[in-house]
Amino acid sequence: MPVTSPEAAISARNLTLTLGTPSAPVEILKGIDLDVMPGEVVALLGPSGSGKSSLMAVLTGLERASGGSLEVAGADFSDMDEDGLAMARRGRIGIVLQAFHLLPTMTAIENVATPMELAGMADARERASAELDAVGLGHRKDHYPAQLSGGEQQRVAIARATAPRPPLIFADEPTGNLDAATGHAIIDLLFAQARDTGATLFVITHDVELAERCGRVITIGDGRIASDVTK
Numbered sequence: 436m437p438v439t440s441p442e443a444a445i446s447a448r449n450l451t452l453t454l455g456t457p458s459a460p461v462e463i464l465k466g467i468d469l470d471v472m473p474g475e476v477v478a479l480l481g482p483s484g485s486g487k488s489s490l491m492a493v494l495t496g497l498e499r500a501s502g503g504s505l506e507v508a509g510a511d512f513s514d515m516d517e518d519g520l521a522m523a524r525r526g527r528i529g530i531v532l533q534a535f536h537l538l539p540t541m542t543a544i545e546n547v548a549t550p551m552e553l554a555g556m557a558d559a560r561e562r563a564s565a566e567l568d569a570v571g572l573g574h575r576k577d578h579y580p581a582q583l584s585g586g587e588q589q590r591v592a593i594a595r596a597t598a599p600r601p602p603l604i605f606a607d608e609p610t611g612n613l614d615a616a617t618g619h620a621i622i623d624l625l626f627a628q629a630r631d632t633g634a635t636l637f638v639i640t641h642d643v644e645l646a647e648r649c650g651r652v653i654t655i656g657d658g659r660i661a662s663d664v665t666k
């Protein structure tokens with residue numbers, strides 16, 4: 436088996452993902468080799484259906500790879516079952532999605548604190564409070580998602596992702612549901628939070644302007660890496 440890079444934040448070798456049914460398999464990832472070093476800011480570009488979300492699902496442990504080897508923040512994801520991946524994800528990976536995915540019955544502070552409470556962090560509430568201050572929502576902590584604008588909801592989602600101080604943050608089209616001005620502010624915040632916490636940031640985007648702000652741009656096409664450019 437090929438040897439991965441132990442010092443990398445993400446190290447993948449010949450990663451494959453095949454879904455569908457045994458009689459009609461669909462090859463989605465066709466052999467991804469990738470090393471991302473700690474602190475890198477990476478944009479993942481590619482046409483619709485090229486496999487961006489699938490690659491993120493595998494790199495975050497939400498989906499098991501069909502083949503190949505994968506190490507993420509020092510954990511070997513290759514041979515883990517779903518429970519193992521869920522455990523490994525906790526504390527290692529923060530995720531920000533296009534549709535925010537906040538729990539509607541919880542206030543902003545509860546949305547940020549609850550995952551940390553479930554992970555057994557004693558100071559979850561204090562951390563959540565400080566993180567909401569850091570994203571400029573100190574005055575909206577007790578508000579429910581429906582009482583917040585889209586940009587404010589995405590700030591809560593960013594606070595939720597970064598509060599446990601994961602070494603890796605993944606964002607899938609984080610500005611896709613926001614107007615241009617709000618989207619710019621959200622990207623500034625995401626970059627600042629990643630920089631301030633020392634996290635590696637991996638952003639899926641269709642936005643070329645956003646990609647240009649990233650130190651490295653990886654383009655995926657038909658389940659393979661088509662180009663990989665570091666500035």
Ligand SMILES: Nc1ncnc2c1ncn2[C@@H]1O[C@H](COP(=O)(O)OP(=O)(O)OP(=O)(O)O)[C@@H](O)[C@H]1O
Pocket residue numbers: 454455461463481482483484485486487488489490
């Ligand atoms: N469960 C599944 N079974 C079969 N095919 C799937 C499954 N999930 C995704 N696919 C296919 O895998 C391919 C890659 O999908 P993916 O969502 O990763 O692409 P993407 O690059 O993120 O696209 P977009 O930019 O539109 O979100 C698509 O052709 C999709 O139809």
